[in-house]
Amino acid sequence: xxxxxxxxxxxxxxxxxxxWLLGMALLLNALIALAIGLATRSEESxxxxxxxxxxxxxxxxxxxxxxxxxxxxxxxxxxxxxxxxGTIRPTLTALPRRSVLIAAKLAVVAAVGALxxxxxxxxxxxxxxxxxxxxxxxxGGATAAALVGYVAFVALWALLGAGAxxxxxxxxxxxxxxxxxxxxVEPLLSALSNVxxxxxxxxxxxxxxxxxxxxxxATVDVSDFGGEQLGRVASGLVFAGLVALVxxxxxVLFERRDA
Amino acid sequence: xITAAGLRKRFGAKTAxxxxxFEVRPGVVTGFLxxxxxxxxxxxxxxxxxxxxxxxxxxxxxxxxxxRHPLRExxxxxxxxxxxxxxxxxxxLRMLAAANALPRTRVDEVLGQVxxxxxxxxxxxxxxxxxxxxxxxxxALLGEPHTLxxxxxxxxxxxxxxxxxxxxxxxxxxxxxxxFVSSHLLAEMALMADELVVVGNGRLIDAGPVSGFxxxxxxxxxxxxSPAADRLDPLLRQSGAQVERLPDGALIVAGRDAxxxxxxxxxxxxxxxxxxxxxxxxxxxxLEATAGAQEFRAAAPVPTREGPR
Numbered sequence: 001x002x003x004x005x006x007x008x009x010x011x012x013x014x015x016x017x018x019x020w021l022l023g024m025a026l027l028l029n030a031l032i033a034l035a036i037g038l039a040t041r042s043e044e045s046x047x048x049x050x051x052x053x054x055x056x057x058x059x060x061x062x063x064x065x066x067x068x069x070x071x072x073x074x075x076x077x078x079x080x081x082x083x084x085x086g087t088i089r090p091t092l093t094a095l096p097r098r099s100v101l102i103a104a105k106l107a108v109v110a111a112v113g114a115l116x117x118x119x120x121x122x123x124x125x126x127x128x129x130x131x132x133x134x135x136x137x138x139x140g141g142a143t144a145a146a147l148v149g150y151v152a153f154v155a156l157w158a159l160l161g162a163g164a165x166x167x168x169x170x171x172x173x174x175x176x177x178x179x180x181x182x183x184x185v186e187p188l189l190s191a192l193s194n195v196x197x198x199x200x201x202x203x204x205x206x207x208x209x210x211x212x213x214x215x216x217x218a219t220v221d222v223s224d225f226g227g228e229q230l231g232r233v234a235s236g237l238v239f240a241g242l243v244a245l246v247x248x249x250x251x252v253l254f255e256r257r258d259a
Numbered sequence: 260x261i262t263a264a265g266l267r268k269r270f271g272a273k274t275a276x277x278x279x280x281f282e283v284r285p286g287v288v289t290g291f292l293x294x295x296x297x298x299x300x301x302x303x304x305x306x307x308x309x310x311x312x313x314x315x316x317x318x319x320x321x322x323x324x325x326x327r328h329p330l331r332e333x334x335x336x337x338x339x340x341x342x343x344x345x346x347x348x349x350x351x352l353r354m355l356a357a358a359n360a361l362p363r364t365r366v367d368e369v370l371g372q373v374x375x376x377x378x379x380x381x382x383x384x385x386x387x388x389x390x391x392x393x394x395x396x397x398x399a400l401l402g403e404p405h406t407l408x409x410x411x412x413x414x415x416x417x418x419x420x421x422x423x424x425x426x427x428x429x430x431x432x433x434x435x436x437x438x439f440v441s442s443h444l445l446a447e448m449a450l451m452a453d454e455l456v457v458v459g460n461g462r463l464i465d466a467g468p469v470s471g472f473x474x475x476x477x478x479x480x481x482x483x484x485s486p487a488a489d490r491l492d493p494l495l496r497q498s499g500a501q502v503e504r505l506p507d508g509a510l511i512v513a514g515r516d517a518x519x520x521x522x523x524x525x526x527x528x529x530x531x532x533x534x535x536x537x538x539x540x541x542x543x544x545x546l547e548a549t550a551g552a553q554e555f556r557a558a559a560p561v562p563t564r565e566g567p568r
Contacts, residue, residue, distance in 0.1 A: 003328075007358035014350035015343055086341040089309055090398060093335050094358035096308055096324040259309040 004095050004104035008078070012108060017077055022112075025070035026120055029057035032066075033124035037131030046132075048141030052219030054128045055121050055136055055143065056150045059217040063210065064182045067120055067150075068157040071113035072178055075161025078109045080171035092259050102166070102251055106159055113158030117151040142221045149216035149232055153239070156213065160243045167250035182210035206230055213239035260284060261318055261406065261439060266305045268298075268312035268461075275301045276312065277461035283439045283454075285405070288432045290452030290469070291441035294549055298461040299441040300337070303410050307335060318406065330359040333406045334399030339415055340391040344384035348375060348394055351383070355398055369397040374423075388415025396424075406437040413447050425451045445545045459549035476544040481512040481520050484533035491529050498523060509533070 012018050036054040040046045052060075059065040082088040095101045128136035137143060164174045186208045193201035205211070206229055215235035230238065261283035268276040276298040283289045293299050304310040308323045315322060318333060326332055342351050352366040370379050373393040383391060392415055399407060407428070413421050428451060432438045442448050448455065448469070455472050457465040465472050485491050488508055495502050500515040512520055517536045524531050 003358055003360055006360075007354055010350070010354040010357045014346045014354060016345055081343055085343045086338050087343060089304070089337050090335075090341050090355065090395075091358070092309055093307055093323075093333075093337075094330050094355050096326070096329055256311060258304070258311055 001100055001104065004100045005108060007091075007095060008104045008108040012074075012078065012112065015077070015081065018074060021070040021074050021077075022116055025067050025116055026123055028066040029120045030123050030127050032057040033127040034131060037128045041132055048137060048143055049219045051128070051136040051138075051140060052143040052146045055124050055138070056146060056217050056219065057120065057124065059150060059153070060146070060214055060219055063187060063214065064179065065214070065217075067117055067154045068213070069178075071109075071116055071154045071158040072161035073175065074112060075109045075158040075163075076165045076171055076174050076178070078105050078162050079165040079169075080174070083165075083169045084171060088259050098255050099251070102254060105162055106247075109158040109162050110155040113155040114151050117154040121147060121150065142219055145221075145232060146217050146219045149218070149236060152236060153213055153216045156239055156243050160246060163243060163247035163250045166254055167246060186210050207238055209239050209242035212236075213242075261306070261316065261437060263302070263306060263314070263316045265314035266302055266312065266316065267314055268301050268305055268310055275461050276305060279314070279458065279461065279463050281456045281463060281466050283437055283456070285437040286432060286435050287453035288428050288438045288440060288451055289454040289456060290448040291439060291456050291458070292445065292448050292452075292545065293441075293443065293458035293464075295443050297443075297458045297549070299443075299458060300410050301461075302458070303335075303337060303408060303441065306408065307333075307337075309337075328359040328361075328402065330355065330361065330402035330404065332402070332404050333408060334402065334404040335408045336392070336395035336399050336412055337410045339388055339395060339411075340383065340386070342383035342386075342391070342394065345382045347380050347382055348386075348397075349379040351394065352398055352401060356401055359402055361402055365401055365403075369400045372400060373397045389417060389420050392416055392420075404436075407431060407439070409438070409440045411441055411443070413442060413444060421447065457545070457548055464548045472548070473538065473544040476548045479516070480537045481515065481517045482533065482535045482537055483510045483512060483520055483524075483531060484508070485510075485524065485529055485531050487529045490527070491524060494523060494527060494529075495520065511537075 033054045036050060036058065040050045040054070057066060059067065082091055091101065092098065125136055125138070138147065161174065161178065164177065165171060168174060189201060189208060190205050190211070192198045193205045212230060212235035215229065216232055216239065218232060263282070264280050266276050266279040267274070279298070279302055291299055291302070301310060305312045305314065306316040306323065318326065323329060323333070346354075349366055349370065352369065353363060356363060356366055367376070367379065370376050373396050375390065375393050375397060378386070378390065383394065386394065392412055396409075396412065399409070412424060416424060428438050428440065432453075440451065452469055454467065455465065455469050456463070457472065465475065483491065488504075488510055492502055492504065492510060495510070495512055495515065498515065500520075501513040503511040505511060515523075517534055521531065521534050
């Protein structure tokens with residue numbers, strides 16, 4: 001396993017896209033922090049909630065947050081590059097035990113996703129400090145819980161990207177699905193559930209996985225939402241369930257398919 | 260020693276590899292010969308546990324996936340350009356070295372060995388097919404393996420490159436190591452291989468020494484020139500030989516070897532101006548051996564889907 005992890009680590013560090021994707025995620029989140037920081041320079045305009053939004057790049061309110069997109073694409077490419085450029089065969093001749101290779105790929109992209117979240121929070125904290133002249137609180141209100149949720153959320157996105165690509169082995173198809181589902185399908189279902197004739201959709205909307213994922217990063221206590229929405233942990237389990245639903249068949253198929 | 264037993268692989272309706280069994284011995288270069296689409300690449304992928312099919316291949320008794328650090332034992336080149344286009348050549352090799360706990364120093368050693376030291380920091384996007392083959396070979400040599408499995412390694416190499424490859428493989432096998440190299444280029448195999456495994460349409464056609472293959476699948480002919488060809492011709496026919504007459508008067512004799520023809524002529528006092536044996540080329544032997552397989556393919560309109568590339 002350690003050989004496979006070392007392989008995967010070198011693989012990730014020796015493609016330029018990794019640096020672009022991580023850099024873009026950090027930069028775009030820092031820009032959101034800059035905007036929020038500038039808007040909340042006066043103390044009365046500030047709440048613990050704004051601290052949480054600043055640190056997490058307002059992830060809660062974005063159907064497809066930057067960190068999720070870029071970590072997801074890093075996951076997609078960790079598998080997709082192997083198929084697009086035919087390196088899966090040299091890779092498997094070096095590491096013929098397929099489960100070990102998948103485990104290593106998933107472990108590395110999840111770790112990179114988690115580290116990306118941590119680094120982005122650190123950078124945004126610095127941006128907050130510079131714009132406001134005082135450090136954003138990491139622990140006030142629901143912020144600490146939101147930050148933990150954020151790290152898990154970004155890591156899950158990286159796993160989702162890798163798993164979905166392993167399943168369908170088509171980079172473009174996976175990226176389209178990962179954009180269309182959270183950006184179009186889920187918001188559409190949410191909107192339709194407000195139509196009286198379609199109110200039977202309402203209980204389903206609570207379990208829409210991408211929306212649930214974003215609620216992991218809610219900067220207010222989610223129990224405040226009342227019975228309308230799932231709590232933070234339950235939301236996390238729904239999103240993790242989606243990831244598992246993709247990963248399990250992908251893993252089984254990868255063991256059985258021709259490389 | 261490689262032992263393949265009962266390899267079989269279907270792609271939908273087409274059977275790409277049909278019950279193939281053979282052995283590859285150390286110390287010689289074994290050529291894996293067959294027309295395009297005969298199932299050579301699929302066979303190699305089956306051997307390496309890349310494709311899922313029936314049968315098993317043992318490398319000194321073990322399946323490929325049971326080998327802990329396969330690059331240290333078996334080097335493979337399956338496709339000429341299986342690289343990320345912007346990952347530097349050296350990084351590609353460092354990545355594979357990491358996968359099998361090989362020292363980094365090996366990376367620069369193999370790059371030098373295949374003549375790519377100058378482009379170690381280059382990106383494969385700009386590589387020619389020949390450079391891609393060399394980088395693939397560098398990866399195969401990374402773990403100082405005792406076995407090489409190469410799929411059409413001469414593709415895209417210039418004549419000097421082919422010469423170099425041939426010498427390299429001969430030297431590699433000469434040291435008691437094992438080489439299994441596929442090609443549809445017969446002339447190339449004739450120069451490179453000592454032993455052959457010949458396939459057509461996924462089936463084994465012949466296995467054994469190159470010379471034996473030529474002998475089995477063609478009959479050697481004798482060319483005779485004589486001022487008394489008209490007398491010699493019926494005598495040869497009476498002795499049971501098949502005789503063909505060339506426009507310039509020379510006789511092509513099949514079924515009798517040169518000494519027999521010479522003695523027959525001598526016994527009848529016939530002078531000979533030329534008496535020579537014409538050994539059929541590997542090319543001819545190959546065409547004869549695989550003719551049936553090709554005809555079958557041309558006659559049956561089955562979809563001939565290649566394996567996923």
